[in-house]
Amino acid sequence: MEIREICIIGAGTMGTGIAQAAAQAGIRAHLLDTSQEAMYRSQRLLKRSLRRAVETGRITPDDAKRVRELVSWDPTWQVLEEADWVIEAVSEDLAVKRGVLSQAARSIRPDTPVSTNTLALPIDDLGEAYGRPECFLGVHFFNPAPAMRLVLIDPGSQTAPAVVEAARLLCERLGKHSMTSMEVPRHVVNRAFGAVLTAAIDLLDEGAQPEAIDGAIEMGMGHAMGPLRTADLMGLDMALSMLRSPFESTGQERYRPPERIVRMVREGKLGRKSGEGFYTYPGEE
Helix, strand or coil: CCCCEEEEECCCHHHHHHHHHHHHCCCEEEEECCCHHHHHHHHHHHHHHHHHHHHCCCCCHHHHHHHHHHEEEECCHHHHHHCCEEEECCCCCHHHHHHHHHHHCCCCCCCCCEEECCCCCCHHHHHHHHCCHHHEEEEEECCCCCCCCEEEEEECCCCCHHHHHHHHHHHHHCCCEEEECCCCCCCHHHHHHHHHHHHHHHHHHCCCCHHHHHHHHHHHHCCCCCHHHHHHHHCHHHHHHHHHHHHHHHCCHHHCCCHHHHHHHHCCCCECCCCECCCECCCCC
16 A cells, blocks of 8 residues: 555644654645644644754754645645545544544545544444444554654454554554554553653642652653653643543543643643643743
């Protein structure tokens, strides 16, 4: 399967990052979002990400220019018609994702693979909403998508083996290391990150400062980024969904999300993308 163009539904932080990763691999990436504000925010996010990548030497100015030329934004569903692969990356809400996938199915070619970026919601449920479960599976990128090497491939019960293999090859082309949910439990990252994030939030509640908590974990445990900064970057709504997933699947109290993050999401404090989370980000709303 030759993949020349992909379409990402949802121009949020994750969708924009996936588009950048694809473009850096030479694949044309279209970001579909019906919100004009979301598309403007995505354009600013991509510009800022590329600027930082150039400043830190991860890519050259010419590379950044090529990426900008390969990424486009579109508010119409028709852009899905020519895609060789479609990635759903809207908010981590089952009803929202089901509605988007049902709508998208009207424009996507019948044989085009479609993946969801969820790591928490049931793949078979989403595949049913899409209507062609044999072409559907989970392909979860971690944030920031251009930098994080791991991608988890999560087939549904009806996903065709050829589609799973195509997903593996796509990840390889993007320079990612893929693992399937048959090799590693799909909740392993949720549980491991959730444990560290929950401990960090407990320390916040006890009066510690975010910078001190993240700094200690970065320098003492060798993490590239502390859990509070990581949660702000991925979006606290996404982080909350990751925390809720093992709690809802096991019912164990130790996985219950801390009240602080539940309250922050309810108040619209979603991290970097909203301008405020565990840290504040002036001018980045």
